[in-house]
Amino acid sequence: MTLHKAVHRKLDIVNGRVDMSHGAGGRAMGQLIADIFHAALDNPLLRQANDQAAFDVPGGRMAMTTDGYVVWPLFFPGGDIGSLSVHGTINDLAMAGAKPLYLSASFIIEEGFPLADLERIARSMGEASRRAGVPVVTGDTKVVERGKADGVFISTAGVGLIPPGLNLSGDLARPGDVVLVSGTIGDHGVAVMSKRDNLEFETEILSDSAALHELTAAMVVAADGGLKLMRDPTRGGLAATLNEIAHQSKVGVRIKEAAIPIRPQVAAACELLGLDPLNVANEGKLVAVVEQGKAQAVLDTMKAHPLGGDAAIIGEIIADDHHFVQMVTVFGGGRMVDWLAGEQLPRIC
Amino acid sequence: MCLAIPTRVVELLPGQMAKVSLDGVIKIVSLALVDDVQTGDYVILHVGYALTKIDEDEALKTLELLREAGVAAE
Amino acid sequence: MKHVDEYRDGDLAKAIAATIAAEAVRPSYRFMEFCGGHTHAIARYGIEDLLPPSIRMIHGPGCPVCVLPIGRIDEAIALVKTHPEVTLCTYADLMRVPASKGQSLLRAKADGADIRMVYSTLDAIEIAKAEPNRHVVFMAIGFETTTPPTAMAVRMAEKLGLTNFSILCNHVLTPSAIGAILDTDADGVKLDGFVGPAHVSVVIGTDPYKPYAQKYQKPVVVTGFEPLDVLQAVLMLVRQVNQGRHQVENQYMRAVTSAGNVKAQKEVGALFELRESFEWRGLGSIPYSALKLRKEFERFDAERRFGVTPVSASDNPACECGIILRGLKRPADCRLFGTACTPDTPMGSCMVSSEGACAAHWTYGRFRQLEQAS
Numbered sequence: 089m090t091l092h093k094a095v096h097r098k099l100d101i102v103n104g105r106v107d108m109s110h111g112a113g114g115r116a117m118g119q120l121i122a123d124i125f126h127a128a129l130d131n132p133l134l135r136q137a138n139d140q141a142a143f144d145v146p147g148g149r150m151a152m153t154t155d156g157y158v159v160w161p162l163f164f165p166g167g168d169i170g171s172l173s174v175h176g177t178i179n180d181l182a183m184a185g186a187k188p189l190y191l192s193a194s195f196i197i198e199e200g201f202p203l204a205d206l207e208r209i210a211r212s213m214g215e216a217s218r219r220a221g222v223p224v225v226t227g228d229t230k231v232v233e234r235g236k237a238d239g240v241f242i243s244t245a246g247v248g249l250i251p252p253g254l255n256l257s258g259d260l261a262r263p264g265d266v267v268l269v270s271g272t273i274g275d276h277g278v279a280v281m282s283k284r285d286n287l288e289f290e291t292e293i294l295s296d297s298a299a300l301h302e303l304t305a306a307m308v309v310a311a312d313g314g315l316k317l318m319r320d321p322t323r324g325g326l327a328a329t330l331n332e333i334a335h336q337s338k339v340g341v342r343i344k345e346a347a348i349p350i351r352p353q354v355a356a357a358c359e360l361l362g363l364d365p366l367n368v369a370n371e372g373k374l375v376a377v378v379e380q381g382k383a384q385a386v387l388d389t390m391k392a393h394p395l396g397g398d399a400a401i402i403g404e405i406i407a408d409d410h411h412f413v414q415m416v417t418v419f420g421g422g423r424m425v426d427w428l429a430g431e432q433l434p435r436i437c
Numbered sequence: 438m439c440l441a442i443p444t445r446v447v448e449l450l451p452g453q454m455a456k457v458s459l460d461g462v463i464k465i466v467s468l469a470l471v472d473d474v475q476t477g478d479y480v481i482l483h484v485g486y487a488l489t490k491i492d493e494d495e496a497l498k499t500l501e502l503l504r505e506a507g508v509a510a511e
Numbered sequence: 512m513k514h515v516d517e518y519r520d521g522d523l524a525k526a527i528a529a530t531i532a533a534e535a536v537r538p539s540y541r542f543m544e545f546c547g548g549h550t551h552a553i554a555r556y557g558i559e560d561l562l563p564p565s566i567r568m569i570h571g572p573g574c575p576v577c578v579l580p581i582g583r584i585d586e587a588i589a590l591v592k593t594h595p596e597v598t599l600c601t602y603a604d605l606m607r608v609p610a611s612k613g614q615s616l617l618r619a620k621a622d623g624a625d626i627r628m629v630y631s632t633l634d635a636i637e638i639a640k641a642e643p644n645r646h647v648v649f650m651a652i653g654f655e656t657t658t659p660p661t662a663m664a665v666r667m668a669e670k671l672g673l674t675n676f677s678i679l680c681n682h683v684l685t686p687s688a689i690g691a692i693l694d695t696d697a698d699g700v701k702l703d704g705f706v707g708p709a710h711v712s713v714v715i716g717t718d719p720y721k722p723y724a725q726k727y728q729k730p731v732v733v734t735g736f737e738p739l740d741v742l743q744a745v746l747m748l749v750r751q752v753n754q755g756r757h758q759v760e761n762q763y764m765r766a767v768t769s770a771g772n773v774k775a776q777k778e779v780g781a782l783f784e785l786r787e788s789f790e791w792r793g794l795g796s797i798p799y800s801a802l803k804l805r806k807e808f809e810r811f812d813a814e815r816r817f818g819v820t821p822v823s824a825s826d827n828p829a830c831e832c833g834i835i836l837r838g839l840k841r842p843a844d845c846r847l848f849g850t851a852c853t854p855d856t857p858m859g860s861c862m863v864s865s866e867g868a869c870a871a872h873w874t875y876g877r878f879r880q881l882e883q884a885s
Contacts, residue, residue: 423556423557496765
C-alpha cells in the first residue's frame with residue numbers, strides 16, 4: 089500500500105479570501121502565515137517561527153512603544169496600512185532619540201478579506217521594514233467574523249536603544265527654546281481624505297509616511313545636548329502636538345503662520361474642504377524643541393537630510409501660565425491655535 | 438453657510454458639469470447655476486456648485502482700490 | 512491661489528489699517544458682520560488686532576447652524592430612528608450640534624442610525640441612485656447661498672424619477688434676519704452699520720438690502736471673504752458713518768451684482784415658497800423668513816412624506832446663545848463660557864459651530880482678552 093503524498097494546494101492569492109479557518113490555529117493558518125507574512129517579512133529571527141523572538145540586548149536604556157493602525161482606506165496615495173504601521177512605530181521610538189531594533193506585528197483580519205490585498209499589505213510592510221533596517225521578528229494573526237473589522241487592523245510594537253545620557257521628554261521645553269518642524273504639514277491627512285467617499289478629488293498629494301530614525305539620530309548629534317524633545321504630529325496635527333508640549337512643559341508657544349511649510353496643493357485642498365492644515369495628520373514629520381544656541385546647527389542638519397529638506401524654524405517657547413499656543417497670522421494679527429474638539433469635520437460654512 | 442472659493446475651470450464635462458482646479462487640486466462640480474462658462478474662467482465654488490463667474494475687470498478694480506486705501510493715510 | 516492670495520497681503524493690510532485709524536475720528540463705531548464666514552475670517556486672521564479700539568465688530572446671526580432651533584435636529588433624529596429605511600445626509604457642520612437630551616447627529620450615528628456626511632447635494636443624489644432600497648433624506652440648511660444647490664438636487668431627483676429622495680427643509684432668508692435684528696436694536700447694541708454677506712449676495716444681489724438701509728438708516732457694505740475685503744469694507748463703513756450716509760455699497764464687485772444670480776433665484780422660486788413663520792434660535796419667530804417646497808413638489812418634502820411632528824425644544828436656561836446672536840452680549844459675558852460650555856462640551860450652537868461667536872472667540876480670541884485683563 090502506498091501512502092499518497094498529500095497535495096499541497098497553494099494559497100490562491102489572486103482570487104482567494106481569508107476565512108475563519110485561517111485564524112483557527114491549524115494548518116490553514118500556518119499556510120497563511122508562511123505564504124504571506126513570512127514570505128514578505130523574512131528575516132533570521134522570524135524564520136525561527138517561535139511564539140517569541142529571543143535576542144541579546146546591548147546594555148543601556150531601552151525604549152518600547154506600541155500603536156494600532158485602523159486607517160481607512162487601507163491603500164492611499166503614498167502608502168498603505170502596512171507601511172504606515174512600520175513607519176509609525178519606528179517613529180515613536182525615534183522621537184525618544186532611540187535606535188529602533190525590532191518590531192512585532194499583530195493582524196486582526198476580517199473574514200472575506202481578499203488575500204491579494206493582504207499580500208500587498210504584507211509586501212509593503214516588508215519593504216518598509218527592510219528600507220528602515222528594522223525587522224519584524226514576531227507576530228500574531230487572528231480572524232474575526234465578517235463585519236467585525238474594517239478589512240484588517242494592524243498593531244505593531246517596537247523596542248529600541250536610547251543612547252547613553254540622552255533624555256528627551258515632553259516636559260523639558262523652556263522659555264527661549266526654539267520650535268522647529270521637519271517639513272511640510274498636512275500631506276498625509278489630505279492624501280488619505282482624497283481617497284475617501286464624499287471627499288474624492290484627483291490630486292498629486294502623497295502621504296508623507298516615512299521612518300524618521302536616521303534623521304533623528306543625526307539631529308541628536310548636531311544638537312550636542314541642546315535637544316529637549318521631539319514629537320511626531322500624527323492625529324490632531326501640529327496643533328495637537330504644540331498644545332501637548334505646552335501643557336506638559338507648562339509653557340506657552342508662539343509660532344508664525346508664514347514660517348510653517350505647506351505645499352500649495354495641500355493648502356488648496358484644505359481650503360476646498362474647509363479644513364485647517366494645523367489639525368491635519370502627518371506621518372513622516374516631526375516637531376523638535378531645541379535650545380536657542382543649538383537651533384541653527386540642528387536646522388542645517390535637518391535640511392541636509394532627504395526627509396528634512398523643507399525643515400524650518402516656526403516659533404519659540406515663551407513663559408505663559410495659561411499654556412496657550414499663539415500664532416501670528418500671515419496678516420500680522422494674532423490668533424490662538426487650539427487642539428481639536430473631537431474629529432475634524434470639514435467645514436461647509 | 439457661505440464658505441466658497443474661487444476656482445479655475447479646466448475642462449467642461451457633459452451634463453452641465455466641469456473640472457475645476459484650485460492650485461492643482463481638481464474637483465468635479467456642477468455648472469447648472471451659471472451660464473456661458475468657458476475653460477479658463479474663474480468661478481466661485483460652494484458645496485459642489487459654481488455660483489457665479491468672477492469678473493476679472495472688477496477684480497482688478499478692487500485690487501486698485503485696496504492699494505489706494507493703503508496710501509490714503511500717508 | 513489666484514483671486515485669493517492677493518487679498519491676504521499682510522503689508523497692504525497694515526497700510527489700510529493705518530488709513531482706517533486715521534479716518535475713524537468718532538469715539539465709537541459698531542459694525543455687525545452678519546455672515547458666519549466673516550466672523551470666521553475676522554477671527555482666523557486676527558483682523559480685530561489691526562483695527563483701532565474705537566471700532567467694535569459684533570458677531571451677527573448669519574450662521575445657519577447657530578440659528579437652527581434644537582427642535583429641528585430632534586425631528587431629524589426622531590425621523591431616522593423611527594424609519595430604519597431612511598439614510599439622513601447632512602453637511603458636516605451639523606453633526607456635533609447639541610440637540611435635546613444630550614443627543615446629536617453624531618451620537619445618533621454612533622447609536623446605529625444611518626446618518627452620512629456629504630459635501631454636496633450631488634453626493635446625496637448619488638447615494639439615492641446607488642441604493643434604491645434606502646430612502647435618502649437630505650437635511651437642507653443654509654441661507655440663500657446654499658438653497659440653489661438644494662433646488663438643483665430636487666430638480667435632478669425629479670428628472671431621474673427618483674422616488675427615494677426627499678429633503679428636510681430649513682432654508683432661511685438673510686434680509687428677514689437683518690430686519691429682525693434692526694427691529695430690536697432700539698434698546699440693543701446700537702449698530703452703526705453692517706458688513707453684508709458675501710456669497711448670499713452673489714445669489715440675491717445687493718438690491719434686497721436697500722429697503723432696510725433706507726428704513727433703518729444704516730449703511731450696508733456687501734463684502735468679500737478675504738481679510739483685505741473685510742478691511743476695505745470697514746473703511747467704507749467708517750466713511751459712510753462719518754459722512755452721514757446710509758447706502759448699500761458693494762465691495763465684492765468681482766462676484767456680486769445688484770441683481771445677483773437671476774438663474775439661481777428663478778430655480779429657487781420655482782421650487783420653494785415662503786413659510787408664514789419660522790422659529791429662529793435666539794431671534795424668536797420671524798414671519799416670511801424661511802422656505803418650504805411648493806405643493807407640486809411635496810413628494811420631495813420629507814416633513815410631509817413622513818409626517819414629521821414638530822418638536823419645540825427650548826435651550827438650556829443658562830445658555831445665552833440667543834442674546835449673543837443678536838450681538839447684545841459678548842461670548843465672555845456668558846456664565847457658561849469656558850466653564851460648562853467649551854468646544855468639547857458645547858451647550859449651544861454658538862460654541863459647536865466653528866463660525867459661532869463663542870467658538871471663534873474660544874479658538875482665536877481668548878488670549879487677547881486675558882492679555883487685556885492682565
